[in-house]
Amino acid sequence: MNAVEQLTAAVGRERGLLRFITAGSVDDGKSTLIGRLLFDSKGIFADQLDAISRAKHKRTVGDTIDLSLLTDGLEAEREQGITIDVAYRYFATPKRKFIIADTPGHEQYTRNMVTGASTADAVIILIDVSKVKLNDDGSVDLLTQTKRHSTIAHLLQIEHVIVAVNKMDLVNYDQTVYERIIGAYQAFADQLGLKDIRPIPLSALAGDNVVTASDKLAWYKGPTLIELLESLNVYDACHDEPFRFPVQLVARHNGHEANDFRGYMGRIEAGKISKGDKLLVQPGGQTATVKDILTLDTSLDTAVVGQSVTILLDEYVDISRGDMLVGADRPATLLKTVKADLCWLSEDALDIRRKYWLKHTTRQVAARVTGIDTLLDINTQERRPADILKLNDIATVTLNVAQALAVDDYQDLRSTGAFILIDEVTHQTVAAGMIHLA
Structure with a gap:
């Protein structure tokens, strides 16, 4: 094996590491699911287990361990019972190593979800079966945050999407309910353009179908969640x-x-x-x-x-x-006018009269958003004209930069097709962008 083949093989082995995030709405069970993965795969130490069993803020009854506390480490998170910041955890099975990012479900902290998703190979979209509205006419109303996080996963080109219908114990593991929810999500995914959808029913709190298959879900013939994560192909070419x-x-x-x-x-x-x-x-x-x-x-x-x-x-x-x-034979594209999808992450609305700093790879240049081409409606996936961008809005925009950038289309190369916008006064990140050349 020559030097190139050896290096290529080494990179291929390293990609055995899977980076994934959990996403979804508030209280869908994201932190509990990660805690269950760590607990059932023996990925936590005895002193950690002892610490969370004695934690001041517990949201479980009796002696049951609150597994969400393994990732909800901030005092504010434990008091309110929500995830605010991104928490990263590492664990391994005999087949693969994992890095998990537990991201917030609350709409206010969508910018933190974008941060966690930016380096992910896979995303687990959790859907709380008790929150989904099952209408009498057979239709199903998915939560807006479920749609928003799925849209962001699509924009960020995350390769694999696992749709985990959680808290199946609350509906007595009803197969019909599960299939209706998955049908509704699949219809939305088709509209969005998501392709690799892997559905799975589970209960993170009870541990059903997380690491161990459950008799209560005997009608489900697919792999458990950990088996699914172990099987995902994330080799990077x-x-x-x-x-x-x-x-x-x-x-x-x-x-x-x-x-x-x-x-x-x-x-x-x-x-x-x-x-x-x-x-x-x-x-x-x-x-x-x-x-x-x-x-x-x-x-x-x-x-x-x-x-x-x-x-x-x-x-x-x-x-x-x-x-x-x-x-020299395959250069990047030099641009001073950039077209991009933009996720607005600031509580202060976009002001097209202002300049911002645009950070692309290691280069930082002055930039101005010259126009909002279309604003994306999260629920219908329709695009419409707009003259303002507010917190969590997603839009296609045009930017002018003071100095030329060497860029690639985000769909081709994520690292050189992505950028962030920074407020030149507060130095806060206000937006994340994905460049389109076509």
Whole structure:
């Protein structure tokens, strides 16, 4: 096996790690589900178990352990019984390693859900069976937050969507109720454009179908939740994509000129690079040849996506933080006018008269939203004209930036197709955007 094959195999093995989030409305059972996964898979320590069993804020009866406290660590979360911030937890089974992001269900904290979803390979959309309205005419009314989180998952191009109908114990594990809810969600998913939908009935509190199959759900013939998570294919083939290397830092040696050193440090966001490759500096336009690829303790002939390296070039060119090194044969697209889907995350409405900072990879430039093309209706998935964006609104917008950005379509490369907007006065993140070139 040559060096490229070895590195590719190593990245493939690393992608055995599954990053997933839980999403849905308030009190759908997201934190309890994660607690159940950790508890039943032996992913918590005895002192953690003891601590939550003695916790001041418990929402269970008698000696039953409140598993939601494993992720709801803030005092405000425990007092109110809701998730506010994103909580990350790690656990493993003999087949796979996992990183879970427990994200808030409350509409006020949708921006935190977007943060957790931005790096996820899969999402578990929880639906509380007791909250869904089953109408006499056979229709089903899903909650708005369920639709909003599903829409965000679609916009962020999350590959796998697991629809977990939770609290089945509250409807006596009724198969008909489950099938009606899944039918309604599937119709919404088809309208939205979600493709890989994996439905499953469960009870996070009772542990039914989470890690162990339940006799009470004998009519369900599919895998348990943990089996489903273990089976998801998340192999990332970005080493076959165009090379993308946002420069984070220019490294110099102190000393006399004979030992001069100039390296460009960062993380490979897509593709691969080898000594002798021809690179293009964007947006500057200079070309250069790779002289060496360094890590902390060695020199590499080839490096691939996901590796943090220092690149040395044969030529002296003007490169600084915010520039991007790309393959000379497959450059990124330079834009000063950007079309994007925008999730507005601030309680202060968008003001198109104001300038914002746009942060794209390692580059930060002044930007202005010049127009709101269409606003998305979460419930109907219809788009309509709008002249304002408020908290949690999702819209297609046009932005002008002060300096050209080297970008890719978000559907092709998430890392170079995404950006955030920052308020230039408060320095708060006010929006997350996904770029579209077509």
